[in-house]
Amino acid sequence: MMNFLGYKRPDGTVGIRNKILIISVDECCDGIARKIAEKSENAVVLTNWYTCMLGGNEETFNQMIEVSKNPNVAGIIVLAMGCGSILPEQIADPVKETGKLTATLVCQENGGTKQTIEKGRKILADIDAYIKNLKLEKFTLDKLVVGVKCGGSDTSSGIASNPSVGAAIDKLIDMGMTCIGGELFELQGCNEILFKRAVSDKVREKIEILINNERARWSVEGTDVETMSIGNSVGGLTTIEEKSLGALHKMGTKPIQDVLQINKDFIEKPTKAGFYLSEVTMLCGGAGVNYAALGAHIILWTSGAAGFNNAIVPVIRVSGNSDLMNDDIDVNVAEIMEGTMGISQGADLIVQKVLEIANGTPTKIENYGDSTMTLYQKDQRVEKMLNLKYVNK
Incomplete structure (x- = not known):
């Protein structure tokens, strides 16, 4: 069987890219997520535009978790404003179990927008540094x-x-x-x-x-x-x-x-x-x-x-x-x-x-x-x- 060069993830999957996924679990944090993402060419923003409520939006919730687990994603940062029903830990914790780098930020707990952006950029820099040390390996x-x-x-x-x-x-x-x-x-x-x-x-x-x-x-x-x-x-x-x-x-x-x-x-x-x-x-x-x-x-x-x-x-x-x-x-x-x-x-x-x-x-x-x-979902x-x-x- 032929081989390709990829990056082995802690859960045994293999990625062909090293993306840092920044998830805004509510649309109110989209601007914060995009400001953080400006500091890395590896950063990708995924925003839940439906609502900050979980009930009735479980399909988007499931997708946010599974997209985070995609092998092409090397690490994730999950953002929330702090007043919605979706807690960032609900997304991050299942992903953390795969061994992938994860971090969470709540705007209201971090002193507001500017402070959250500053903290997010520091986390982003840490994940970028981790990515630079990843080595390509051969896989079937x-x-x-x-x-x-x-x-x-x-x-x-x-x-x-x-x-x-x-x-x-x-x-x-x-x-x-x-x-x-x-x-x-x-x-x-x-x-x-x-x-x-x-x-x-x-x-x-x-x-x-x-x-x-x-x-x-x-x-x-x-x-x-x-x-x-x-x-x-x-x-x-x-x-x-x-x-x-x-x-x-x-x-x-x-x-x-x-x-x-x-x-x-x-x-x-x-x-x-x-x-x-x-x-x-x-x-x-x-x-x-x-x-x-x-x-x-x-x-x-x-x-x-x-x-x-x-x-x-x-x-x-x-x-x-x-x-x-x-x-x-x-x-x-x-x-x-x-x-x-x-x-x-x-x-x-x-x-x-x-x-x-x-x-x-x-x-x-x-x-x-x-x-x-x-994040497309079927209306319940x-x-x-x-x-x-x-x-x-």
């Missing part, structure tokens, strides 16, 4: 987890970028990696195809239930929601089912081991190598955080040429649209559209790029134009109203 590829996502989809997505990424996913799994797909809403109409790939009846039932749940959430009577973007339509897509069949290509052909749930009660993670579906949202910023919470090291992003970035999980952008090709794109497979490149050739380019990024090479726009670290009131079925862990 079975330590790596790759997420796959699409956006800015057009005709070239279904013909070039999605199929080439799907073929790459198969190759990565054969090399020992774990790969995770999501966006269940955009797999409508693909149920029967997915059922045939399920490793068991239980997984098959889970696929059906969770796709139907996602369809119900976005189809509440009297509240029409746009699910096809203008870019999709101009790019030649006509229905969500047509979009789904194109999107399915990026999922490869390997057996589906499970569907990883992300909800108010728990977040499931891969238990062995192979391919997984998941409840990673179709919404881009939220998807990046979802994948970070699932433990992904890298995201493969297929597109008609749109860019997307996440500050914790490097994003490899793959496009087959020569008309919109730009410097954001990491892998150009437009020759597939022209008939001068095969799907397997495109897949080989993607596999090579994954190995490069895993070994420390930055993506084309890594650290440029990162999307907001969006709507969940109750729809009387959705759930699958026990």
Whole structure:
């Protein structure tokens, strides 16, 4: 099995980046978190924009903990104003159990904003000093987890970028990696195809239930929601089912081991190598955080040429649209559209790029134009109203 160079974490996981995650558990501390983060190029800010209340927001709470555990995170600082229901220790303590560096700050207990920023910067400097002493080591590829996502989809997505990424996913799994797909809403109409790939009846039932749940959430009577973007339509897509069949290509052909749930009660993670579906949202910023919470090291992003970035999980952008090709794109497979490149050739380019990024090479726009670290959650009131079925862990 091939190797890559990474950083061993105390819990045995391996990171390919050394990020310092600064979490603002309530939006009132967002400005404080960003002021602290200015002093380190390794710092990333994750803010809970929903509310400082815990009840009803357990899904964001679970994500804050699991994103902190992502292997690409070397240490965390958790901030709170001090008057909300989410205590910073509730986030930090489960992370501390992994052996990761953690610190907490409460603005009201530290004498206010300026004092909290000053103290936070000192903690940040200590974590930076720790990072500088970390050494790269060789690890086998079975330590790596790759997420796959699409956006800015057009005709070239279904013909070039999605199929080439799907073929790459198969190759990565054969090399020992774990790969995770999501966006269940955009797999409508693909149920029967997915059922045939399920490793068991239980997984098959889970696929059906969770796709139907996602369809119900976005189809509440009297509240029409746009699910096809203008870019999709101009790019030649006509229905969500047509979009789904194109999107399915990026999922490869390997057996589906499970569907990883992300909800108010728990977040499931891969238990062995192979391919997984998941409840990673179709919404881009939220998807990046979802994948970070699932433990992904890298995201493969297929597109008609749109860019997307996440500050914790490097994003490899793959496009087959020569008309919109730009410097954001990491892998150009437009020759597939022209008939001068095969799907397997495109897949080989993607596999090579994954190995490069895993070994420390930055993506084309890594650290440029990162999307907001969006904590997306399902509204518990709507969940109750729809009387959705759930699958026990």
